[in-house]
Amino acid sequence: MSVVSAPTKMRTPKEINGVILRRVMPILIGAYIMAFLDRTNIGMAKDRLEIDLGISATAYGIGAGLFFLTYALSEIPSNLIMHKVGARFWIMRIMITWGIISACMAFVQGEWSFYIMRMLLGVAEAGLFPGVMYFLTQWFVVKDRAKANGMFLLGVSIANIVGAPLGGLLLTMDGFGGLHGWQWMFIIEGLPACLLAYVVWKKLPDRPTQASFLTPEEATDLEARIAAEEKAGAEASGNHRLRDILKDKQILLVVGIYFTHQIAVYALSYFLPSIIGTYGKLNPLQIGLLTAIPWIFSAAGALLIPRFATDGRRSRLLVTGTMIGIVSGFALGAVGGPVLGMIGFCLAAFNFFALQPILFTYPATRLTGATLAGGIAFVNTIGLCGGFLGPYVMGMMQDTTGSKLSGLWFIVGMCIIGALLSLMLKRGTEKPQLAPVAH
Numbered sequence: 001m002s003v004v005s006a007p008t009k010m011r012t013p014k015e016i017n018g019v020i021l022r023r024v025m026p027i028l029i030g031a032y033i034m035a036f037l038d039r040t041n042i043g044m045a046k047d048r049l050e051i052d053l054g055i056s057a058t059a060y061g062i063g064a065g066l067f068f069l070t071y072a073l074s075e076i077p078s079n080l081i082m083h084k085v086g087a088r089f090w091i092m093r094i095m096i097t098w099g100i101i102s103a104c105m106a107f108v109q110g111e112w113s114f115y116i117m118r119m120l121l122g123v124a125e126a127g128l129f130p131g132v133m134y135f136l137t138q139w140f141v142v143k144d145r146a147k148a149n150g151m152f153l154l155g156v157s158i159a160n161i162v163g164a165p166l167g168g169l170l171l172t173m174d175g176f177g178g179l180h181g182w183q184w185m186f187i188i189e190g191l192p193a194c195l196l197a198y199v200v201w202k203k204l205p206d207r208p209t210q211a212s213f214l215t216p217e218e219a220t221d222l223e224a225r226i227a228a229e230e231k232a233g234a235e236a237s238g239n240h241r242l243r244d245i246l247k248d249k250q251i252l253l254v255v256g257i258y259f260t261h262q263i264a265v266y267a268l269s270y271f272l273p274s275i276i277g278t279y280g281k282l283n284p285l286q287i288g289l290l291t292a293i294p295w296i297f298s299a300a301g302a303l304l305i306p307r308f309a310t311d312g313r314r315s316r317l318l319v320t321g322t323m324i325g326i327v328s329g330f331a332l333g334a335v336g337g338p339v340l341g342m343i344g345f346c347l348a349a350f351n352f353f354a355l356q357p358i359l360f361t362y363p364a365t366r367l368t369g370a371t372l373a374g375g376i377a378f379v380n381t382i383g384l385c386g387g388f389l390g391p392y393v394m395g396m397m398q399d400t401t402g403s404k405l406s407g408l409w410f411i412v413g414m415c416i417i418g419a420l421l422s423l424m425l426k427r428g429t430e431k432p433q434l435a436p437v438a439h
Contacts, residue, residue, distance in 0.1 A: 059114070
């Protein structure tokens, strides 16, 4: 890694946070932009896959969702390996394998090859998101963690803002070099991940004491404060082993809420371009530009809301409020038509990544060490099954009813359940409390 001379005077915790955000976060955001772009670009290709390869909406929904099944099965092993070998090496490995497999999506021939490639992509990418969530627990204390998580999740929003118009533009390359436009899209969007993996290897330190941009005193003090918080939370909750996670009602609540959240996120990611295509006679680039609009709002939510989740009561209120926002947005999208529907999707997207970074602060207040790494992966593993269920139900209901909007009501119902579950959340050092009441 490049060597940068460290300052001689110890800075305040706020100043140190600023330095870490500037030096570490751009690399992580870049990695997640590539990851989300490569896992969701099939949303732009959906209609072309149906025309060119005969893949039905149900088969498309299955293929879109199969990514999450293999991804989920590989999450916990991946995070435990990263805990042992370090984030720098493991994130680099993840990026190289998913970049190659994503580019190879250009060569699918039908439903079964589509399914196989999506499953391989899930295995390759497994561990990136929970790995980064665990990585950030090693760099930020609890009160600053939701803000850091929210900044990382900007990668999803940026990927959709940039990816949808880019995908629409690449689809216009149809016939160039004897390939379909969707084939060029997979190739051109997949291979850059391999190049960014080299940057991760050269620039990303595993922990504060390995960072050249912190003094030894600053790094040691930061790691000590984080370790003290983790120990206090784990002792308060009694979670010291991986199997204890399965008995922790609060971790299970987080899993349930995240499951409903992921149903909503990936239903919109994979089916929004197709829904927008029903709004009128639009070319692929126009659909891509309109698809980007809700994700601009999701970026705003990720930047504006998580920073207020500085304690348990505020976090609980924000989780409940954002779940209600997602419910309202999808309901409006289902009944509103082109204009009100787009407003509804923007409302839902605004709340997507206002909620998710707050939700992932809960495990770190109850777990520590390898148990924390495995616990975060467990939350993501089970929650991401919603990433399979959402696209599958959307595709099945489209084929059954002939309407691309019919599956939205399923999303609404699931997110109502998530909102009700959120009323029972509490942090590791909080006393039990059933609802967010004023103190």
